[in-house]
Amino acid sequence: MSKPGFINHIAFQAALIIIGLSMASLVLSVFLYRESMREIALKEVENKATIFLSAMETSVRRLAMEKNTKSLIELIQERAQFIDESLNFAIVGVIVRDADGKVLEHKIKDPDGLIYDPGRPKGMGPHPIPKDFQEVIDSKAPLVKRQVKQLKMVEGQPVVRVIEALYPITKRQKGELLAVIKLVISVERTFELIRAEYEKFTKRVILGFSVATLLLIVGLLFFLRRRIIVPVLSINEGANQVASGNLEVKLVPSGSNEISSLMGSFNKMVEGLKQRDQMRRSLEVAMEVQQNLLPHKNPQIEGLDIAGISVYCDETGGDYYDFIEFDNAKDSRLAVVIGDVSGHGISSALLMASTRAFLRQRSALPGTAADILSDVNTQLSRDVAESGSFMTMFYLIIDQADRSLRWVRAGHDPAVLYDPELDVLSELRGPGIALGVDEDLQFEENSRSELRTGQIILLGTDGIWEACNPLGEMFGKEPIYALLREYKDQDATQIVEKILEALHEFQQGATVEDDVTLIVIKLTENF
Numbered sequence: 152m153s154k155p156g157f158i159n160h161i162a163f164q165a166a167l168i169i170i171g172l173s174m175a176s177l178v179l180s181v182f183l184y185r186e187s188m189r190e191i192a193l194k195e196v197e198n199k200a201t202i203f204l205s206a207m208e209t210s211v212r213r214l215a216m217e218k219n220t221k222s223l224i225e226l227i228q229e230r231a232q233f234i235d236e237s238l239n240f241a242i243v244g245v246i247v248r249d250a251d252g253k254v255l256e257h258k259i260k261d262p263d264g265l266i267y268d269p270g271r272p273k274g275m276g277p278h279p280i281p282k283d284f285q286e287v288i289d290s291k292a293p294l295v296k297r298q299v300k301q302l303k304m305v306e307g308q309p310v311v312r313v314i315e316a317l318y319p320i321t322k323r324q325k326g327e328l329l330a331v332i333k334l335v336i337s338v339e340r341t342f343e344l345i346r347a348e349y350e351k352f353t354k355r356v357i358l359g360f361s362v363a364t365l366l367l368i369v370g371l372l373f374f375l376r377r378r379i380i381v382p383v384l385s386i387n388e389g390a391n392q393v394a395s396g397n398l399e400v401k402l403v404p405s406g407s408n409e410i411s412s413l414m415g416s417f418n419k420m421v422e423g424l425k426q427r428d429q430m431r432r433s434l435e436v437a438m439e440v441q442q443n444l445l446p447h448k449n450p451q452i453e454g455l456d457i458a459g460i461s462v463y464c465d466e467t468g469g470d471y472y473d474f475i476e477f478d479n480a481k482d483s484r485l486a487v488v489i490g491d492v493s494g495h496g497i498s499s500a501l502l503m504a505s506t507r508a509f510l511r512q513r514s515a516l517p518g519t520a521a522d523i524l525s526d527v528n529t530q531l532s533r534d535v536a537e538s539g540s541f542m543t544m545f546y547l548i549i550d551q552a553d554r555s556l557r558w559v560r561a562g563h564d565p566a567v568l569y570d571p572e573l574d575v576l577s578e579l580r581g582p583g584i585a586l587g588v589d590e591d592l593q594f595e596e597n598s599r600s601e602l603r604t605g606q607i608i609l610l611g612t613d614g615i616w617e618a619c620n621p622l623g624e625m626f627g628k629e630p631i632y633a634l635l636r637e638y639k640d641q642d643a644t645q646i647v648e649k650i651l652e653a654l655h656e657f658q659q660g661a662t663v664e665d666d667v668t669l670i671v672i673k674l675t676e677n678f
Contacts, residue, residue: 244335252280469499
């Protein structure tokens with residue numbers, strides 16, 4: 152199942168990113184604020200506890216010198232209750248030790264506000280001196296342990312979170328340590344104030360972050376729409392128009408960012424497509440012109456069953472075939488020509504057209520097949536001397552009057568003559584090099600007589616037997632010879648079709664790299 156389109160929309164994704172970053176910032180801000188508030192509150196408790204004890208130092212010193220620890224604890228409790236509103240904390244326990252660390256008094260306050268003595272802490276030795284008392288005894292300086300502890304005052308009641316503050320009581324003149332007072336301070340009220348302030352802050356932060364996020368999303372969407380989404384949509388619309396065939400599309404870049412650069416590249420691409428489209432149209436015209444230079448239909452001549460075809464691998468090609476009937480009505484000859492220009496494409500098509508013009512013009516004049524090709528070679532060699540191009544050709548004259556063949560082979564593969572009656576295949580060979588190589592070359596004519604009804608002549612270009620399959624194997628000539636034997640009783644057109652079908656099946660979709668031209672001539676009963 153495909154995702155909804157809006158999930159893939161750039162604006163939606165940008166909004167999700169902003170919301171995610173805002174949520175992460177919100178959580179981090181709230182966490183840091185809570186920790187900061189906690190530290191500030193505990194510091195405030197520490198300062199107030201120290202101030203509270205220092206303010207009572209004179210009264211406490213007197214009671215400590217009298218060793219009236221009970222009165223001392225009651226004094227501390229009374230003073231704490233008197234300024235309870237200003238302290239933001241409650242004293243839930245007082246422990247007094249003398250200079251030697253001996254416990255003089257250990258009292259805590261129960262939930263009903265009554266002071267009672269829980270007795271000596273369990274597990275203590277005769278005169279244990281805790282580390283914090285020892286530290287104050289040694290330094291004679293106040294100590295507040297900001298570490299929050301949980302104190303279970305009465306069974307069945309909730310625990311209370313407390314911190315501990317220690318204060319030394321010394322003689323005024325000598326500075327001799329009289330006692331150390333340890334206050335167990337409940338910070339529940341402090342934490343309640345923190346919680347209330349934290350909730351207020353959280354609401355304000357959430358509101359602020361929500362407004363800021365909304366404004367940021369709106370601003371970003373406006374920016375994305377103006378600088379990214381609209382330009383990208385215009386590129387998309389332009390691409391759709393180009394895909395529909397409109398090559399007059401032109402985008403208007405604005406600014407110097409990547410989108411504008413992309414628009415400029417798009418415009419260059421469209422210009423390139425226009426040029427390629429013009430070239431394609433030119434190639435289509437060239438293909439049409441070249442196709443018109445090839446025979447429109449097979450000649451209908453009594454005694455001969457003729458079929459020819461040329462298939463180009465590009466819009467234009469270099470293969471050429473032709474049937475030239477001589478103007479003299481009494482002339483019983485037919486010239487069959489097949490050629491192959493080096494390479495394929497526009498240049499090969501131009502050379503093929505020029506050769507056809509030379510050949511048809513020269514064939515209208517008197518002379519043998521050797522004379523005709525020698526003159527064409529001279530003219531062609533002058534035209535292609537600097538290009539290095541050439542053209543192979545097989546020029547065959549079938550003369551029904553004396554039942555003979557005369558041919559000139561200009562570097563082309565030999566034609567094949569198949570005699571079904573004797574089941575003999577023979578090649579029409581002969582000396583000669585390609586046209587356009589040697590201006591002074593004079594070709595030699597070859598001949599063969601005593602032709603019989605039923606014999607088959609086949610001419611082709613190397614695009615047939617050199618065609619390859621995906622494994623790189625060549626089609627070769629043997630399959631063609633086998634097809635001639637198999638379909639010897641069929642007409643020329645059917646033989647051509649069978650050969651092309653076998654070739655197509657052999658290639659198995661492999662890329663066609665050369666033009667294919669094939670001519671089959673079958674001698675019929677009236678030959």
